[in-house]
Amino acid sequence: AQKVTQAQTEISVVEKEDVTLDCVYETRDTTYYLFWYKQPPSGELVFLIRRNSFDEQNEISGRYSWNFQKSTSSFNFTITASQVVDSAVYFCALSEAQSNYGQNFVFGPGTRLSVLP
């Protein structure tokens, strides 16, 4: 069965600090996809990144970077030089490649990030 754990329930940092959000997943599939979504106070879900299980390259997009490590089943997300606008709940999600049913996501419980000015 698939499972996503985000052990950090809430994190507070001061603006300009770096912060890493942890994500650990469980799956028996060899083919799967990992995602990060951001949910700002307004409530919508904003897609950030998708990574497939065969691509372990780390990714950087501006102040955001992601570290995918299959050996530890982790897909951590780092925000460099955090800003107040980064304050949101961040969800990590896992999707197994199910040939019959397409995909459904399993979401982690989320990490609430507060960036203080």
Place this chain on the structure above:
Amino acid sequence: NAGVMQNPRHLVRRRGQEARLRCSPMKGHSHVYWYRQLPEEGLKFMVYLQKENIIDESGMPKERFSAEFPKEGPSILRIQQVVRGDSAAYFCASSPLIQETQYFGPGTRLLVL
């Protein structure tokens, strides 16, 4: 290209009434997913539909809940005889193909009084 549209954004119902939530997927997307988010919790999968077909409803309660995605028009999530425990945010997502990224709508916040 408009994103996933959901309406209404907020819905208030009294216990026993029916709630109808609508979702229009992104243009070109034929796969629709519904999720429920209880307060202070993550999202839980409910149902996955393609046009006119329910593919996977394993996350949807067997009683009172139903979903459809007709050939024409939006996908509908219907909750009959709502109870206070149905109060939650309901998100719809769509994708163009199986196993592609799902893009989410803004959600419908249902409050049952």
